[in-house]
Amino acid sequence: MTQEHSPTQGDTAGTGIDTTVPHSARIWNYWLGGKDNYAVDREAGDQYLEIFPGIKVVARSSRGFLTRAVRYLAGEAGIRQFLDIGTGLPTADNTHEVAQRVAPDSKIVYVDNDPLVLAHARALLTSLPAGVCEYLDADIRNPEAILDVAAGLLDFTRPVALMLMGIMGHFTDEEAYPIVDRLVAGLPSGGYFALYDGANTNDAFNQAQEGYNNSGAVPYHLRSPEQFTRFFRGLEMVEPGVVPVPLWRPDPDAEPVEIYSYCGVGRKP
Amino acid sequence: MSSDDESPAEISGPTVPRMILGNRLRRFREGAAISPDRAGWEIRASRSKISRMENGRVGFKERDVTDLLDLYGITDSETRQSLTSLARQANAPGWWTRYGDIMTDWFEEYLGLETAASVIRTFELQFVNGLFQTEAYARAVTLLGNGSAPAEDIDRRVSLRLKRQDLLGGPNPPQVWTVVDEGALRRPVGGRAVMRSQLEQLIEVAALRHVTIQVVPFSRGGHAAAGGSFTVLRFSDPDVPDVVYIEQLTSALYLDKREDVDHYLEVMNHLSTEALPPAQTARFLAEIIKEM
Numbered sequence: 001m002t003q004e005h006s007p008t009q010g011d012t013a014g015t016g017i018d019t020t021v022p023h024s025a026r027i028w029n030y031w032l033g034g035k036d037n038y039a040v041d042r043e044a045g046d047q048y049l050e051i052f053p054g055i056k057v058v059a060r061s062s063r064g065f066l067t068r069a070v071r072y073l074a075g076e077a078g079i080r081q082f083l084d085i086g087t088g089l090p091t092a093d094n095t096h097e098v099a100q101r102v103a104p105d106s107k108i109v110y111v112d113n114d115p116l117v118l119a120h121a122r123a124l125l126t127s128l129p130a131g132v133c134e135y136l137d138a139d140i141r142n143p144e145a146i147l148d149v150a151a152g153l154l155d156f157t158r159p160v161a162l163m164l165m166g167i168m169g170h171f172t173d174e175e176a177y178p179i180v181d182r183l184v185a186g187l188p189s190g191g192y193f194a195l196y197d198g199a200n201t202n203d204a205f206n207q208a209q210e211g212y213n214n215s216g217a218v219p220y221h222l223r224s225p226e227q228f229t230r231f232f233r234g235l236e237m238v239e240p241g242v243v244p245v246p247l248w249r250p251d252p253d254a255e256p257v258e259i260y261s262y263c264g265v266g267r268k269p
Numbered sequence: 270m271s272s273d274d275e276s277p278a279e280i281s282g283p284t285v286p287r288m289i290l291g292n293r294l295r296r297f298r299e300g301a302a303i304s305p306d307r308a309g310w311e312i313r314a315s316r317s318k319i320s321r322m323e324n325g326r327v328g329f330k331e332r333d334v335t336d337l338l339d340l341y342g343i344t345d346s347e348t349r350q351s352l353t354s355l356a357r358q359a360n361a362p363g364w365w366t367r368y369g370d371i372m373t374d375w376f377e378e379y380l381g382l383e384t385a386a387s388v389i390r391t392f393e394l395q396f397v398n399g400l401f402q403t404e405a406y407a408r409a410v411t412l413l414g415n416g417s418a419p420a421e422d423i424d425r426r427v428s429l430r431l432k433r434q435d436l437l438g439g440p441n442p443p444q445v446w447t448v449v450d451e452g453a454l455r456r457p458v459g460g461r462a463v464m465r466s467q468l469e470q471l472i473e474v475a476a477l478r479h480v481t482i483q484v485v486p487f488s489r490g491g492h493a494a495a496g497g498s499f500t501v502l503r504f505s506d507p508d509v510p511d512v513v514y515i516e517q518l519t520s521a522l523y524l525d526k527r528e529d530v531d532h533y534l535e536v537m538n539h540l541s542t543e544a545l546p547p548a549q550t551a552r553f554l555a556e557i558i559k560e561m
Contacts, residue, residue: 120541
């Protein structure tokens with residue numbers, strides 16, 4: 001079912017964990033207040049914070065979008081199958097927890113190609129008895145392979161929600177649009193696509209990101225709001241469309257904050 | 270198994286309130302730029318007592334807490350109330366205190382941490398994790414270390430070990446994530462029959478939602494060979510750091526300095542990625558049972 005222990009590079013132990021360069025999932029974990037990060041990640045995270053202190057709020061706020069989007073999808077939209085590519089390290093309110101709180105029979109396929117993320121997901125992102133969690137070791141650069149395996153784990157005659165949360169920034173437009181187009185094309189009609197990523201609308205954010213991209217970590221590209229809109233081509237946008245994350249169906253008691261991270265949820269007709 | 274007369278405070282024990290309270294006191298002291306010596310003097314205690322308090326290793330007198338808050342200039346009544354309430358919880362006895370006669374202090378401390386943890390990650394090189402042991406296996410392990418002890422002592426030790434397992438069946442169990450070396454699964458502690466039923470029990474617990482068991486087969490695992498068994502305890506409070514626990518023959522080591530924790534977490538992560546994925550555990554165990 002899953003491809004275990006694919007060959008890895010960059011670490012001598014052969015486990016795919018390199019603690020000598022900062023690692024995006026671990027830095028993100030650090031900004032979110034998690035404990036699964038190393039000195040090299042905290043250092044890179046702190047350097048980033050010095051230039052753009054807002055990143056912690058961006059991280060928290062983006063997770064908040066994930067929670068509200070999954071709650072909407074499992075609730076109002078009636079979705080029971082989720083394909084979450086770019087899982088990241090476990091934090092509070094992981095996809096299956098939010099979905100299964102609304103609908104315990106929800107089925108989630110977590111996809112990542114990072115061995116550390118996969119090990120954590122298999123151990124800690126475990127389903128309620130009524131639902132299912134599956135873990136897929138695959139690279140999003142090969143969307144065809146992901147769709148093939150996912151088709152064996154999910155029922156593609158019924159709606160599926162595709163989630164790309166904070167991962168497409170790792171690709172240039174030339175790489176990113178074809179990947180997303182291919183994945184969305186594979187979704188059954190009535191399926192949904194949800195995405196958030198960092199936007200290039202703040203100078204400090206841009207500057208901090210540039211420093212980060214030169215640190216040896218896998219680079220991450222900030223996009224304009226127009227570039228975000230392009231991801232949803234051919235889809236019916238769920239209200240309020242492509243917006244900064246705090247503005248997407250905010251909780252009634254949410255305080256307005258200015259955030260340079262954009263998101264959207266589209267429905268495949 | 271847990272009896273009805275246990276209050277929630279008794280089940281969770283004093284360990285986490287101690288750690289949280291200690292952490293807050295340290296931050297207030299540092300914020301007020303007051304030395305540990307000066308703080309110790311204020312409550313008629315030593316510098317090292319302050320350090321033990323701030324590390325969450327001891328109980329607290331309510332009066333000491335209020336005196337320290339006065340010294341640190343903390344006047345907000347809500348903050349003060351929340352800290353004195355923590356001080357009261359920090360003195361509640363844990364269920365394990367009734368086993369005090371057969372337990373060393375360091376193991377008592379471990380039980381406090383284990384009961385309070387939200388995630389328990391262990392690497393087992395020699396034995397099956399105590400939380401998963403059958404009575405017969407637990408007895409065999411206990412006899413190995415305490416062969417000359419009187420029979421009723423052995424019984425009490427075995428019953429303590431089994432009592433610990435209530436944690437897994439409780440209303441809010443921690444996630445237990447164990448990486449176990451193949452050697453610990455093949456060594457017939459207590460004989461083949463005992464080991465076979467122990468392995469069968471492992472297959473059963475591995476199916477629990479909050480239990481993950483991964484095997485490091487002999488064919489893999491340089492990291493497994495590089496050190497001994499250890500445990501990393503994680504607590505849900507974001508301010509409470511992970512604690513590494515390493516049991517030795519006559520004592521135990523607790524590490525909660527960030528550099529130490531980082532190092533052990535890194536080894537644990539290597540082990541978890543080197544080990545077979547959890548979905549292959551049941552089949553692997555069934556193979557060993559067949560060969561045993």
